[in-house]
Amino acid sequence: MPIEVLMPALSPTMTEGKLAKWVKKEGDEVKSGDVLAEIETDKATMEVEAVDEGRIGKILVAEGTENVAVNTPIAVILEDGEDSVESKPAVEESTPKVAAQPVVQDSGARPDSTLPTGPTKGPAAAPPASDEDKFFDKTVKKTVREALRDAMAEEMRRDPTVFLMGEEVAQYQGAYKVSQGLLQEFGADRVIDTPITEIGFAGLGVGAAFRGLRPIVEFMTFNFAMQAIDHIVNSAAKTLYMSGGQMGCPIVFRGPNGAAARVAAQHSQDFTPWYASVPGLKVVAPYSASDFKGLMKSAIRDPNPVIFLENEILYGQSFEVPESEDFIVPIGRAKIRRAGTDVTITAHSLMVSYALAAAELLEKDGISAEVIDLRTIRPLDTETIVNSVKKTNRLVTVEEAWPTCGIGAELSALMMEQAFDYLDAPVIRVTGLDVPMPYAANLEKLVLPSPDRIAEAAKKACYRK
Amino acid sequence: MAASRRRPKAQTDSASKQAASAEDLIKYYREMLLIRRFEEKAGQLYGMGLIGGFCHLYIGQEAVVVGIQAALKDNDDVITSYRDHGHMLACGMDPKGVMAELTGRRGGYSKGKGGSMHMFSREKNFYGGHGIVGAQVPLGTGLAFSHKYNKDDGLSAVYCGDGAINQGQVYESFNMAALWKLPVLYVIENNKYAMGTSQERASAGELHQRGAAYGIPGHQVNGMDVLEVREAADKWVEYIRAGNGPVILEMKTYRYRGHSMSDPAKYRTKEEVEKMRSESDPIDNLKRVLLEGAYVTEDQLKEIDREVKAVVTEAAEFAQQSPEPDPAELWTDVLVEA
Numbered sequence: 001m002p003i004e005v006l007m008p009a010l011s012p013t014m015t016e017g018k019l020a021k022w023v024k025k026e027g028d029e030v031k032s033g034d035v036l037a038e039i040e041t042d043k044a045t046m047e048v049e050a051v052d053e054g055r056i057g058k059i060l061v062a063e064g065t066e067n068v069a070v071n072t073p074i075a076v077i078l079e080d081g082e083d084s085v086e087s088k089p090a091v092e093e094s095t096p097k098v099a100a101q102p103v104v105q106d107s108g109a110r111p112d113s114t115l116p117t118g119p120t121k122g123p124a125a126a127p128p129a130s131d132e133d134k135f136f137d138k139t140v141k142k143t144v145r146e147a148l149r150d151a152m153a154e155e156m157r158r159d160p161t162v163f164l165m166g167e168e169v170a171q172y173q174g175a176y177k178v179s180q181g182l183l184q185e186f187g188a189d190r191v192i193d194t195p196i197t198e199i200g201f202a203g204l205g206v207g208a209a210f211r212g213l214r215p216i217v218e219f220m221t222f223n224f225a226m227q228a229i230d231h232i233v234n235s236a237a238k239t240l241y242m243s244g245g246q247m248g249c250p251i252v253f254r255g256p257n258g259a260a261a262r263v264a265a266q267h268s269q270d271f272t273p274w275y276a277s278v279p280g281l282k283v284v285a286p287y288s289a290s291d292f293k294g295l296m297k298s299a300i301r302d303p304n305p306v307i308f309l310e311n312e313i314l315y316g317q318s319f320e321v322p323e324s325e326d327f328i329v330p331i332g333r334a335k336i337r338r339a340g341t342d343v344t345i346t347a348h349s350l351m352v353s354y355a356l357a358a359a360e361l362l363e364k365d366g367i368s369a370e371v372i373d374l375r376t377i378r379p380l381d382t383e384t385i386v387n388s389v390k391k392t393n394r395l396v397t398v399e400e401a402w403p404t405c406g407i408g409a410e411l412s413a414l415m416m417e418q419a420f421d422y423l424d425a426p427v428i429r430v431t432g433l434d435v436p437m438p439y440a441a442n443l444e445k446l447v448l449p450s451p452d453r454i455a456e457a458a459k460k461a462c463y464r465k
Numbered sequence: 466m467a468a469s470r471r472r473p474k475a476q477t478d479s480a481s482k483q484a485a486s487a488e489d490l491i492k493y494y495r496e497m498l499l500i501r502r503f504e505e506k507a508g509q510l511y512g513m514g515l516i517g518g519f520c521h522l523y524i525g526q527e528a529v530v531v532g533i534q535a536a537l538k539d540n541d542d543v544i545t546s547y548r549d550h551g552h553m554l555a556c557g558m559d560p561k562g563v564m565a566e567l568t569g570r571r572g573g574y575s576k577g578k579g580g581s582m583h584m585f586s587r588e589k590n591f592y593g594g595h596g597i598v599g600a601q602v603p604l605g606t607g608l609a610f611s612h613k614y615n616k617d618d619g620l621s622a623v624y625c626g627d628g629a630i631n632q633g634q635v636y637e638s639f640n641m642a643a644l645w646k647l648p649v650l651y652v653i654e655n656n657k658y659a660m661g662t663s664q665e666r667a668s669a670g671e672l673h674q675r676g677a678a679y680g681i682p683g684h685q686v687n688g689m690d691v692l693e694v695r696e697a698a699d700k701w702v703e704y705i706r707a708g709n710g711p712v713i714l715e716m717k718t719y720r721y722r723g724h725s726m727s728d729p730a731k732y733r734t735k736e737e738v739e740k741m742r743s744e745s746d747p748i749d750n751l752k753r754v755l756l757e758g759a760y761v762t763e764d765q766l767k768e769i770d771r772e773v774k775a776v777v778t779e780a781a782e783f784a785q786q787s788p789e790p791d792p793a794e795l796w797t798d799v800l801v802e803a
Contacts, residue, residue: 207607
């Protein structure tokens with residue numbers, strides 16, 4: 001059957017083009033790969049190659065013709081034994097002209113109502129259930145550093161596919177001593193010192209996770225994870241989706257995040273909002289040692305990539321931690337650290353301690369603040385925050401990160417969407433100031449949130465001086 | 466390339482031919498032809514607007530992936546960049562599922578959510594399909610790491626181009642792979658052009674020597690000859706499996722088409738492309754070996770051609786008939802629900 005050659009689209013944006021030149025003429029033999037014609041697209045002059053073998057029976061569009069629409073028949077190829085184009089030329093059976101819409105037309109804007117509503121767009125989903133409280137009848141005092149080590153050790157005993165890798169995690173026992181004793185217990189096959197090569201070992205960890213291992217990748221600090229962020233975002237977070245659900249990435253990226261003390265701009269930065277914006281990631285930023293332990297265990301068991309944001313200043317702080325190895329804290333559940341009635345203050349990581357200190361200050365002024373420790377940033381426990389705001393009608397958000405597009409900005413937008421009618425005052429954000437971190441002690445202090453700044457914001461939200 | 470131009474027939478007498486059975490030769494011919502015809506059809510469907518976005522064709526480079534694959538076992542992994550259709554077919558993935566992914570349909574390997582550059586098959590140990598130049602190299606090194614961790618005798622074949630080889634993360638990977646003796650075969654597909662930039666304008670030194678400082682053996686192979694590729698792969702895969710660590714094979718190859726569908730390829734002459742096609746085509750050359758060695762008759766080759774064409778036709782039909790993904794698919798596979 002004669003085969004029609006169609007005007008091809010030769011770029012993602014081409015809808016028509018000029019048939020600049022016929023390289024083959026009627027009667028010429030063609031085989032696949034032969035250049036038939038030259039076409040001028042919206043970008044360049046391109047060659048059209050034959051896919052089928054045969055002889056040019058008829059040229060349907062003369063050379064020099066402009067504005068030839070994509071998918072217009074431009075020639076007919078006759079196969080062996082055919083000598084006429086009179087019989088109705090049909091497009092080769094393998095290439096029926098169905099739905100040959102130019103790609104660009106498909107990208108047109110559609111009314112929002114036709115877009116399916118995602119899980120994050122509706123009313124706040126309930127956080128996962130938790131039985132964590134029942135384990136606090138028997139506790140022991142531990143530092144955050146010890147709690148993290150215990151969590152990793154317990155999970156490594158439980159699951160042989162779990163391993164730890166990073167700079168100085170093995171022989172040095174961790175740059176911040178978080179992995180103390182792990183090399184001795186689990187050996188060099190499972191506690192692995194890497195070269196200083198963040199994108200390399202982050203990518204290597206992701207590849208290992210594709211094949212079902214459960215790597216814990218330590219970044220000495222999250223500042224250095226910027227070298228590796230391509231693998232976190234493009235490889236770890238997206239592959240499940242890009243593979244249609246075939247290939248998950250059970251990995252934990254962990255390390256200290258945010259400002260330490262006097263280490264200046266390149267070593268003092270809170271990346272929480274960066275990772276929290278990425279679908280396919282979970283993001284955790286605990287405050288207490290028990291949450292560090294319970295959430296680390298959840299993170300290691302989670303089949304998804306988890307960004308586990310620690311804090312250098314918290315490492316040495318002690319908290320009561322349940323003794324039971326069954327104690328676990330689910331990802332996605334906030335915790336009310338202090339109940340109150342006048343204003344809600346949200347915070348995560350080290351900022352929780354500042355928020356609690358601010359609540360003490362506010363109490364002296366007769367203001368009852370409710371402090372919510374977000375614990376997980378993605379997925380955010382919006383329900384707990386909304387319920388609190390329905391009670392207090394006021395929200396102050398606290399974070400170390402810069403203000404623009406931060407967690408406070410997100411919470412503020414969420415309150416507009418989900419608690420607008422309950423707000424008696426604008427949401428107020430307390431954030432790190434919008435500058436790179438300075439080195440000088442006095443300047444550094446000015447950049448970071450403080451209990452005083454938080455208390456001041458809460459008073460403002462309560463219209464109090 | 467000069468080598469293959471000088472002696473297009475030399476392969477008939479090489480030791481590699483001796484090692485390859487008639488059955489092998491026919492298999493390689495069929496596999497290379499399938500890739501060629503599949504890619505031509507993909508180009509045609511792109512022209513009809515049925516495939517969108519970026520589409521990078523493998524035409525010209527078929528001998529590389531077919532020759533390497535011949536040396537691998539079922540438990541070995543393959544990972545590559547975005548010029549990936551040939552690798553999927555060589556891994557034994559279903560052409561229907563690959564083509565339907567190109568058209569963004571429900572029947573595609575990624576349910577239409579990945580596209581030309583992002584396909585995977587757990588079953589066939591094909592790990593993508595990665596769109597960031599060079600990123601597949603540490604990922605593939607991680608696959609090798611997991612083989613070593615599991616002590617399962619598998620290895621990973623990690624493909625990258627002559628463009629990716631200049632990325633820093635490639636050297637971070639070489640370092641760790643050599644340090645830890647990971648079972649990984651790095652295959653540099655040197656098709657001479659990183660998009661529009663020739664190797665001479667982008668890369669200092671010889672690519673196969675890029676692992677020398679790490680003690681990684683590196684060799685240059687005529688990537689237009691499937692038998693030479695297989696011979697090199699056989700030898701070095703054995704070396705890797707023996708626990709000696711990584712190896713680099715630089716495949717001197719050539720892509721006939723542009724970098725992607727919308728690349729007019731003005732950075733090289735038509736004569737250069739034509740010379741390569743007429744003198745070094747991996748399929749034509751193997752066809753000559755098959756006929757001169759009387760392994761097959763012309764009729765048998767025509768029958769193979771017909772069979773391959775039927776497979777590709779079926780794939781193209783499936784890719785157009787398979788429905789678009791359900792809008793509800795937007796929200797699935799973002800996270801594994803525990």
